[in-house]
Amino acid sequence: MLLSWLLPPRLGPPVRPAPSLCSPAGYLLLVGFVSFGVCYRYGPLENERSINLLSWALQLLGLLLMYSGIQIHPIALALVVIAVCTKNLDYPMQWAFAAYR
Numbered sequence: 001m002l003l004s005w006l007l008p009p010r011l012g013p014p015v016r017p018a019p020s021l022c023s024p025a026g027y028l029l030l031v032g033f034v035s036f037g038v039c040y041r042y043g044p045l046e047n048e049r050s051i052n053l054l055s056w057a058l059q060l061l062g063l064l065l066m067y068s069g070i071q072i073h074p075i076a077l078a079l080v081v082i083a084v085c086t087k088n089l090d091y092p093m094q095w096a097f098a099a100y101r
Contacts, residue, residue: 027065031058059087 038045038054045051063080070076 027062031061034058
């Protein structure tokens with residue numbers, strides 16, 4: 001886990017938490033509060049550069065939370081790589097579709 005170095009080590013066998021909807025809700029709340037805080041502090045973002053910076057920061061935060069929330073690190077890394085590749089796959093697909101037409 002991301003913050004496991006803050007917590008004392010557990011004694012006994014590890015307890016695996018049951019899957020729940022708490023993680024997606026927590027992610028949405030965290031991203032919502034960060035977005036609201038930035039918009040409240042600096043006003044609505046009108047500059048394209050500021051919008052892109054906030055967008056990239058929120059996406060990197062999402063990737064970090066996704067990586068830290070998966071117990072098996074090679075699978076977590078594979079999913080992060082897949083997420084980054086599919087994010088950047090949008091433009092070549094548009095180019096291929098435009099060339100096809």
